[in-house]
Amino acid sequence: GENVEQHPSTLSVQEGDSAVIKCTYSDSASNYFPWYKQELGKRPQLIIDIRSNVGEKKDQRIAVTLNKTAKHFSLHITETQPEDSAVYFCAASMRSGGSYIPTFGRGTSLIVHP
Amino acid sequence: DADVTQTPRNRITKTGKRIMLECSQTKGHDRMYWYRQDPGLGLRLIYYSFDVKDINKGEISDGYSVSRQAQAKFSLSLESAIPNQTALYFCATSDSGRAATGELFFGEGSRLTVL
Numbered sequence: 001g002e003n004v005e006q007h008p009s010t011l012s013v014q015e016g017d018s019a020v021i022k023c024t025y026s027d028s029a030s031n032y033f034p035w036y037k038q039e040l041g042k043r044p045q046l047i048i049d050i051r052s053n054v055g056e057k058k059d060q061r062i063a064v065t066l067n068k069t070a071k072h073f074s075l076h077i078t079e080t081q082p083e084d085s086a087v088y089f090c091a092a093s094m095r096s097g098g099s100y101i102p103t104f105g106r107g108t109s110l111i112v113h114p
Numbered sequence: 115d116a117d118v119t120q121t122p123r124n125r126i127t128k129t130g131k132r133i134m135l136e137c138s139q140t141k142g143h144d145r146m147y148w149y150r151q152d153p154g155l156g157l158r159l160i161y162y163s164f165d166v167k168d169i170n171k172g173e174i175s176d177g178y179s180v181s182r183q184a185q186a187k188f189s190l191s192l193e194s195a196i197p198n199q200t201a202l203y204f205c206a207t208s209d210s211g212r213a214a215t216g217e218l219f220f221g222e223g224s225r226l227t228v229l
């Protein structure tokens with residue numbers, strides 16, 4: 001099955017700095033890569049995703065890049081703010097029977113210091 | 115707003131007891147999932163269901179069972195709870211078909227403590 005490695009497990013930055021979280025996956029058939037944000041005590045929510053036919057996607061201060069050859073993808077957050085503090089999960093999945101069954105990384109706890 | 119609702123939100127029980135966690139959704143989605151979250155281990159899939167007659171094991175199904183009572187309801191059971199099943203459990207849903215985006219919609223979570 002799919003295996004997703006996520007680094008770092010903890011990331012501490014100053015407000016205004018950039019943050020980068022990296023993930024690798026093992027199954028070359030995976031073609032959908034979502035990122036979820038989980039604030040303290042809350043449920044995970046999708047913040048951005050990328051599909052295998054795209055190399056980069058941006059949404060305001062967040063961006064995701066994908067390198068299919070190397071089987072890795074990354075989340076970039078620019079101009080970090082205290083409200084970006086949360087646990088971030090990457091995932092890799094492939095479409096099967098009309099659905100995607102994601103395999104998640106172990107999560108990165110991002111702490112943004114004011 | 116359409117949502118995914120889990121009950122109970124918190125439960126403390128003893129080793130050997132049977133526990134049921136329930137999930138209901140008003141999103142109209144056909145796919146439902148149960149995940150377990152442990153600190154440092156991320157979200158691990160226990161079971162998933164594509165429709166009422168379809169149940170599939172995930173990566174950590176041992177010690178758990180599920181029932182899909184209706185398209186909107188998916189329950190998770192621990193037949194004989196043990197302490198290492200102490201965790202935060204999430205139900206999730208997704209839509210299928212040509213318009214499916216792949217996004218999972220999570221419930222608020224059920225925190226289970228087994229003493």
